[in-house]
Amino acid sequence: MNRIDNLFKHKSNNILSIYFTAGHPTLTSTVDILSELESSGVDMVEIGMPFSDPLADGPVIQDASSKALGNGMSIKVLLEQLQDVRSKVTIPLLLMGYINPVLQYGVEAFCKKCSEVGIDGVILPDLPMNIYQESFQKYFEQYNLRFIFLITPQTSDDRIRMIDSLSSGFIYMVSSASTTGAKAEIESSQVSYFERVKGLGLKNPLVIGFGISNRETFNRACSYANGAIIGSAFVKMLTETGDWKDGIGKFVRGVK
Amino acid sequence: MNFSPNENGFYGEFGGAYIPEMLFANVEELQHKYLDIINSERFEKEFRRLLKYYVGxxxxxxxxxxxxxxxxxxxxxxxxxxxxxxSHKINNTIGQILLAKELGKKRIIAETGAGQHGVATATVCALMGLDCVVHMGETDVKRQMPNVLRMKMLGAKVIPAMSGNRTLKDAGNEALRDWINNPTDTHYLIGSVVGPHPYPDLVAKFQxxxxxxxxxxxxxxxxxxxxxxxxxxxxxxxxxxxxxxxxxxxxxxxxxxxxxxxxxxxxxxxxxxxxxxxxxxxxxxxxxxxxxxxxxxxxxxxxxxxxxxxxxxxxxxxxxxxxxxxxxxxxxxxxxxxxxxxxxxxxxxxxxxxxxxxxxxxxxxxxxxxxxxxxxxxxxxxxxxxxxxxxxx
The missing domain is CATH 3.40.50.1100 (Rossmann fold)
Structure with a gap:
């Protein structure tokens, strides 16, 4: 069974997912960070594939991406690093990034390699639904990868239902109209959006991301969804903490 | 003459709208409405009037x-x-500012390289009384100072883009990020035949x-x-x-x-x-x-x-x-x-x-x-x- 499906089958709330950018703070830190996250009790991880022009990201992840690229990270290098990851890490792993580097790698080759190393899902926010369906869905399904779509406060109910019918794994619920790391809290205006989506009775689990940075925002998000994703706050900790191995445990304990 | 992309915005294999969901509602609104608006008699008349008497x-x-x-x-x-x-940039900004008004937008954002599009955008915003924010790479701010000063005199806020090489592409990235963070009241007035559908077609038709x-x-x-x-x-x-x-x-x-x-x-x-x-x-x-x-x-x-x-x-x-x-x-x-x-x-x-x-x-x-x-x-x-x-x- 796909590890994402398995996770949501056995756990329906307070799922903590962490995002970080591969190749940052150092080129070879990726697998160590994953091991540390698993032993700290994180439920799922999104590994960012750095891109030169990350237009949905705020300054923290932009900076991490540019450092990672400077360190020599690429999809090819990342998938090589992950070759043996399943001997060390058992939680669900997703790759998240922008469509252009994946197109250059080759979408089918990418899906095949992801499946070989034990990746469970992929998030490509700038791959539109219609092009996914026409050209790429077949590869993701063939290699048993979950393709995760985003919804935002501006996404209509009809479109959310369409995304739900096309989705598997979970739906990534962007908490507010923003780039990543732009807000550090959940405002009351967002609550009506959370309640609206919760009320739609979707078949897929919901995981809230963007603006989740600490225990308070994590708990608040989890009261409307099955779990939440922390990205910028975690990446910022990695950037700012010299001893990030120690920092990961502290960070996760501070949230859970 | 009607050189247009297909309904999904493709010219052959090129074009489309590869955008994150955060931009979907705005881009979809434009995709659905732009042809009806710009082909309407009222729009055409006002566009032509301004091109003649305002642009010259x-x-x-x-x-x-x-x-x-x-x-x-x-x-x-x-x-x-x-x-x-x-420059030619004003042809497009006149068209898009009329479109933005039809869509009820209050705030206009733009990217600029040489500053010609930024000046043309600041100009039409002054003409229509709309708020204007221009993203411009920091490198370009330095090498095109006269245009920066013109934009400021016209009432625009010029925000230096600090990412990448700090030039036109980076200004475009910052404008897109601005649009993601301001999804309801803002029109992104793109200055060239680039970006997600319908912008390439929209700008081409105005030019x-x-x-x-x-x-x-x-x-x-x-x-x-x-x-x-x-x-x-x-x-x-x-x-x-x-x-x-x-x-x-x-x-x-x-x-x-x-x-x-x-x-x-x-x-x-x-x-x-x-x-x-x-x-x-x-x-x-x-x-x-x-x-x-x-x-x-x-x-x-x-x-x-x-x-x-x-x-x-x-x-x-x-x-x-x-x-x-x-x-x-x-x-x-x-x-x-x-x-x-x-x-x-x-x-x-x-x-x-x-x-x-x-x-x-x-x-x-x-x-x-x-x-x-x-x-x-x-x-x-x-x-x-x-x-x-x-x-x-």
Whole structure:
């Protein structure tokens, strides 16, 4: 069974997912960070594939991406690093990034390699639904990868239902109209959006991301969804903490 | 003439709308409404009125006698440099500001390279009383200061983009991020035939007035609507697509697009996105762009801030692919030489961007009877610092 499906089958709330950018703070830190996250009790991880022009990201992840690229990270290098990851890490792993580097790698080759190393899902926010369906869905399904779509406060109910019918794994619920790391809290205006989506009775689990940075925002998000994703706050900790191995445990304990 | 993408915004395999969900509602609204709005009689009437009385159109098609003699052919200059604000950019900003008003938007954002689009946007925002924020790469803020000051006087807020090379692409990224963070009241007024569908088509249709005028103006001059060549520079490609638009079906008219080679197409310091580009996705569109084998976008370089862009509008990628356009390039020094040549022979100081189009002339072979139209997309006032340095003064 796909590890994402398995996770949501056995756990329906307070799922903590962490995002970080591969190749940052150092080129070879990726697998160590994953091991540390698993032993700290994180439920799922999104590994960012750095891109030169990350237009949905705020300054923290932009900076991490540019450092990672400077360190020599690429999809090819990342998938090589992950070759043996399943001997060390058992939680669900997703790759998240922008469509252009994946197109250059080759979408089918990418899906095949992801499946070989034990990746469970992929998030490509700038791959539109219609092009996914026409050209790429077949590869993701063939290699048993979950393709995760985003919804935002501006996404209509009809479109959310369409995304739900096309989705598997979970739906990534962007908490507010923003780039990543732009807000550090959940405002009351967002609550009506959370309640609206919760009320739609979707078949897929919901995981809230963007603006989740600490225990308070994590708990608040989890009261409307099955779990939440922390990205910028975690990446910022990695950037700012010299001893990030120690920092990961502290960070996760501070949230859970 | 109706050169349009398909309903999903594709010209052949190029175009589309590769955007994150955060931009979907805004882009979808534009996709659904833009044709009905811009084809309405009311819109058309107001657009034409402003182009005539505010912009000063039609812009002249001028027979450049001494330049023609020099190249032993017949050269006509389409004088977009004489438009209000000094370039072709105003044609598009007039159109989009009317569209934004129809959509009920209160805040306008734009990206700018040379500052011509930023000035044209700040101008129409002042005209309509709308808030204006212009994102401009920090490098360009420094090299195009006169335009920064004009934008400020016009009431715009100019935000320096600090990411990447701090040039046009980075300004575009920051504008897109601004739009993600302000999804309800803001219209992103894109300045070229780039970005997600419907922008390439929208901007092309507003700039098409250039070739519409060339046809009837040329008939007055020569008795025929059709030239042998139309020559224009391309960064994103809006002045070129405007100048080509109504000639695309006339297969005998050669459409020449001139890219900025920077220090040379093979120098590693270039903005020649077709010569050095491969297929990929940049800022919401599938097109040709300069990228590494890993799909990272390569930072471009050109002396001309307006051409300093690593991609190309999807319509140009398509026209090139089907063999309809001829793509040439000009280096920084060739463009400078061409700018001084036009100034000396005709008393017209062109923008550095337009100088790239002129720089293609010595590389082409013309017969004495050929009719060549060169689009002078903008005037050189903003480039005086660069020209003064080149003169060693």
């Amino acid at each position: 159109r039609p812009s002249p098609l001028y027979y450049a006698e001494r330049l023609s003699k020099h190249y032993k052919t017949n050269i006509y200059l389409k004088r977009e440099d004489l438009n209000h604000t000094g 098409a007035v250039i070739s519409e005028e060339i046809r009837w103006q040329l008939k007055e001059h020569t008795g025929s609507e059709l030239p042998d060549y139309v020559v224009a520079c391309i960064g994103g490609g809006s002045n070129a697509l405007g100048a080509f638009y109504h000639f695309i079906d006339d297969k005998n008219v050669k459409l020449v697009a001139v890219e900025a080679a920077g220090l040379g197409v093979d120098s590693g310091e270039t903005a020649a996105s077709i010569a050095r580009g491969t297929d990929g996705v940049i800022q919401g569109a599938r097109t040709k762009l300069m990228q590494t084998a890993d799909g990272q976008i390569i930072e471009p370089y050109s002396i001309s801030a307006g051409l300093d862009y690593p991609g190309i509008g999807p319509a140009h990628a398509y026209l090139h692919n089907i063999g309809r356009s001829i793509v040439m390039d000009a280096t920084d020094s060739e463009a400078l030489k061409a700018a001084f040549e036009l100034t000396k022979l005709e008393g017209i100081i062109p923008a550095l961007e337009s100088a790239h189009a002129l720089a293609a002339l010595p590389k082409m072979k013309f017969s004495a009877s050929d009719v060549v139209v060169v689009n002078i997309s903008g005037r050189g006032d903003k480039d005086m610092d660069t020209y003064i340095k080149a003169m060693g003064m």
